[in-house]
Amino acid sequence: MQLCDILAAQDADLAIVIETYGYPPIWSRPNTFESLVHIVLEQQVSLASALAALNKLKEKIGLVIPEHFLELSDLELRECYFSRQKISYVRGIAAAIQSSALQLETLALQSNDEIRKTLGSLKGIGNWTIDIYLMFILNRTDIFPLGDLAAVNALRRIKHIDKDISRGALSSFTAPWQPYRTIATMILWHYYLSIRKKQQ
Numbered sequence: 001m002q003l004c005d006i007l008a009a010q011d012a013d014l015a016i017v018i019e020t021y022g023y024p025p026i027w028s029r030p031n032t033f034e035s036l037v038h039i040v041l042e043q044q045v046s047l048a049s050a051l052a053a054l055n056k057l058k059e060k061i062g063l064v065i066p067e068h069f070l071e072l073s074d075l076e077l078r079e080c081y082f083s084r085q086k087i088s089y090v091r092g093i094a095a096a097i098q099s100s101a102l103q104l105e106t107l108a109l110q111s112n113d114e115i116r117k118t119l120g121s122l123k124g125i126g127n128w129t130i131d132i133y134l135m136f137i138l139n140r141t142d143i144f145p146l147g148d149l150a151a152v153n154a155l156r157r158i159k160h161i162d163k164d165i166s167r168g169a170l171s172s173f174t175a176p177w178q179p180y181r182t183i184a185t186m187i188l189w190h191y192y193l194s195i196r197k198k199q200q
Contacts, residue, residue: 003141003183010176013158014184017191024190026183029136031104033097034064039132040089040124041082053081066094089124096122108138135182144174144181154188 001023008015029035037057041050054064057080061068069090072080077087096102102122107115112134119125119133128147134140145151146167156163159173177184 003180004187007177007180007184007187011184014187017158017187021190021194024186026186027136027189028139031108031137032064033066033069033094033104035137036093036104036133037064037069037090039129039136040086040093042132043086043124043129049081056080057082066098069094070098085124089122092123093125112140112143135185139182141182142179144171144177144185146170148185150192151185151188154192158188158191 004014004018004023008018029038034054038050038054041053057069057077058064060076060080061072074084074087078084082090093102097104102118107118110118115134115138116127116130119130120127126147128145131143131145131147135143135145152167152170155161155170155173156165161170161173174181174184
């Protein structure tokens with residue numbers, strides 16, 4: 001929580017979020033194929049829907065490892081709530097790991113730019129997926145995911161930013177949070193989820 005306090009001391013808006021809603025969870029996941037699958041499942045759907053699909057997959061194959069995943073047919077994966085596109089994406093990741101073209105242990109030792117190049121070469125993995133991988137799995141502390149609607153909407157709200165400002169221009173608002181933009185993002189997510197919970 002020390003990093004949250006450092007950010008709060010620098011930014012009054014983040015301080016208000018922490019004072020109102022408490023410290024955020026520091027989300028983290030192991031560096032595994034299962035975690036990558038989870039992130040792909042979270043693309044453009046609710047967190048609850050993604051988790052339901054992951055749990056259904058676990059029910060079917062037990063350990064979520066490339067070998068088990070690649071044994072499943074399209075029909076079996078659709079029964080696990082995988083879309084046609086996500087079947088293709090995850091099969092590509094599984095095949096890359098199985099062939100050692102993608103080595104997660106090695107990836108963890110690379111720079112952010114090297115990781116973006118490696119993961120970005122795989123079908124279905126774009127900037128948002130890579131950002132979440134860097135933040136949740138490799139615990140890189142200075143990422144702000146401009147493609148994440150929840151983080152962007154929370155940023156706009158606490159900073160009273162005009163909706164017409166482009167996502168790219170939002171970077172200027174996150175720059176003062178360096179080198180802890182990941183932690184700031186988690187505060188924003190905590191704010192977003194807390195507001196949604198109050199509205200339910």
